[in-house]
Amino acid sequence: MSDPDAFRGELRAWLEANCPPEMRQPVRDEDDVCWGGRNFKFKNPAQKAWLEACVAKGYTVPDWPVAYGGAGMTPAEAKIWREEMQRIGARPPLSSFGIWMLGPALLKFGTEEQKVHYLGQVARGEIRWCQGYSEPGSGSDLVSLQTFGEDKGDHWVVNGQKIWTSYADKADWIFCLVRTDKANKYQGISFLLFDMASPGVSTKPILLISGNSPFCETFFDNVSVPKEQLVGELNRGWDVAKYLLGHEREMISGAGGGDRMNTIGAILSRNSGVEDPLLRAELAMFDVDALAYGAMGEKFLDEVKVGKGHPAGSNMMKYAGTELNKRRHELVMAAGGSAALEWDSAASNGGGRARGWLRTKANSIEGGTSEVMLNVIAKRILDLPGA
Amino acid sequence: MPLYHNDDQAMLADSARGFMADEGAIAKQLRHFRDINCKDGFGHALWGQFAEMGFTGILVSEADGGLGMGHVEAGIVLEEIGRNLTPSPFLTSSVMAATALSAGGDELRGRYLPGLLDGSSVYAVAIDEGPKHRPERIKTTATSAGNGFKLSGTKAFVVQGASADMLVVAARTAGSDDDDAGITLFAVPRDASGLSLDSVRLVDSAMAAHVKLDNVQLDADAVIGEVDGGRAVLNKMLSAGRIGAAAESVGVGMGAFDMTTTYLKQRKQFGKLIGEFQSLQHRAAHLYSELEIARAAVIKAQQLLDGGSDKADLMVSVAKAKAGQAAGLAVKEGVQMHGGIGMTDEYDIGLYMKRDRALAEFMGDQYYHAQRVAELSGY
Secondary structure, three states, rough: EEEEEEHHHHHHHHHHOOOHHHHHOOOOHHHOOOOOOOOOOOHHHHHHHHHHHHHOOOOOOOOHHHHHHOOOOOOOHHHHHHHHHHHHHOOOOOOOHHHHHHHHHHHHOOOOHHHHHHHHHHHHHOOEEEOOOEEOOOOOOOOHHEEEEEEEEEEEEEEEEEEEOOOOOOOEEEEEEEEOOOOOOHHHEEEEEEEEOOOOOOEEEEEEOOOOOEEEEEEEEEEEEHHHHEEOOOEEEEHHHHHHHHHHHHHOOOOOOOOHHHHHHHHHHHOOOOHHHHHHHHHHHHHHHHHHHHHHHHHHHHHHHHHOOOOHHHHHHHHHHHHHHHHHHHHHHHHHHHHHHOOOOOOOOOOOHHHHHHHHHOOOOOOHHHHHHHHHHHHHOOOOOOO | OOOOOOHHHHHHHHHHHHHHHHOOOOOOOHHHHHOOOOOOOOOOHHHHHHHHOHHHHHHOOHOOOOOOOOHHHHHHHHHHHHHHOOOOOHHHHHHHHHHHHOOOHHHHHHHHHHHHHHOOOOOEOOOOOOOOOOOOOOOOOOEEEEOOEEEEEEEEEOOOHHOOOEEEEEEEEOOOOOOOOOEEEEEOOOOOEEEEEEEEOOOOEEEEEEEEEEEEEHHHEEOOOOOOOOHHHHHHHHHHHHHHHHHHHHHHHHHHHHHHHHHHHEEEOEEEEEHHHHHHHHHHHHHHHHHHHHHHHHHHHHHHHHHHOOOOHHHHHHHHHHHHHHHHHHHHHHHHHHHHHHOOOOHHHHHHHHHHHHHHHHOOHHHHHHHHHHHHHOO
């Protein structure tokens, strides 16, 4: 970047001209999120126009190479992009597991052909991805997974079941961990990509304590997967999975910004009136932690972009970020009193606070429990014995 | 600006780390001066070495002969001071008094800065008037007398006050106790008539003075900045002291944490290294997260202060509160995980606990600063 100020000026002018006013409103619910994909219905013309404008410039994935649908921004440029987006409150043009999770894995482990093909589709919002990791018998002990791909020469035949597959019922393709060698626990798993429309794939949504959820059970009954849809080496899918988990944890940690880092004391005091001095004190202590964690998120991203920082750092971010978010929602409930208990009234926006509070309890379970995160920190960062 | 040190800052950190681990080590400084019952509680020879390293002038402008650097750089030195529990007047003299003096006129800066730069002088700050940090309320008065002022009142927690050549005193020249306006800062020479100090040893072996000002007569040229307009300079000095103390706290926490994880890898019980026990692993991993977050908050606040941001005040309080929490956890877990040996004077971990307690109080504890975060956030 020759001149940061000039670059910022260009982005600012482009955003001014291309980001529709509707897309500068805060995201209120799931409906406001643009996920892309074959079957995605745009909520309004502004959402579509905003996505198309960004796709044309590579701004859905600003720091990916131009050849794969990105804008080829340097880390410093991408930071300016984020700051300028934040400045006008612009919504992300596209949200996608393809961007957050599959993309980084393909950039590192994919063949050139795979990168051009799959990353391009992701960047343009054409294909919506889901992740096939957990199984009913393999939660924290993910590496014990049993879904099996039988070698049939030019393809595998996959049988088994995945669980907690977010948006499996809406996704077009899946990136999936499949056992391809039963004799070898860690080096017997392969990372496969396949079409959810393949014969033999079925999904069933899961109802949570918070109500409807994007989570599904996903079943594979003799699903045929061509060999060229393997990412990385055969039986070395665990390496890809671990790398990708780092990005998933980063995403769940909220390090990229969003409401995870916002303070709540002022807004809760304004909306609910906080009369209890001890609750006010808890809010103040929470705000201290939220602002400190916000600085940590900024520092973490700054360091990731230039390869500084510990490679296992995302585990710490995930641990701290999810625990903080659970605390946030406990305080939202406490400040809301009985009004926050309403489950399906119009006034409560369909039980928004109660459901949101319950949903956060999964934050420290999904993508690796807090206990697993602490294990990883103890082993990989602190180098404690036997960890 | 990215939230990590640039190349120059990383170089400074390297040299500060080496210097402090060697010259400022616990056995050489803290224990030595404690055990000889030194009336200063720190070594003047080391202070001279600080000057040779250029540390004393980090926050002094280049025009005044200093390095003209910022709070990020001062914080780098303070983190190493914290890690080694090095007793020195750096925080009060080179960070706080230097910040106040930068608002002073040419004559005042010419009188006090050279001694600071060459390490021959030590300065203290006299702000608190009770056992808790409450700089919003200042009762010490300064009334016009002759061509100057007469100061009367009492000050508490004046760290190294009895060793200082000059005290920066916040006094009221107008208004009532809780008024924001009407404050004036004075550079009070240690030998001014009517100034008396009762020096006491604190839990961390530092010396602090109860100061009594009994009609201390000062010339007008002792005023730092504007008469009645001292609150802005005072706030600037407080911010510098708070973020400096936060950086030192992070160093104390990191030092205690390093000692503790080392111990977890050496100590055996039940035929195992105690670091193999998951109950200790999880607590150590949690503590690591807290310290990293505190350090991020500190560098963010340092950068905002250096950049003159209007968000700096909020983030300084966040950093002071968070660093106090994290370092407090580090020393408490440190002593507990060391078991019995952690309670002995011979072992250093307890010294970290003592230093942390004093630093937590200095310039406002986590409760004061969380309260301030709420107020600055509008609730």
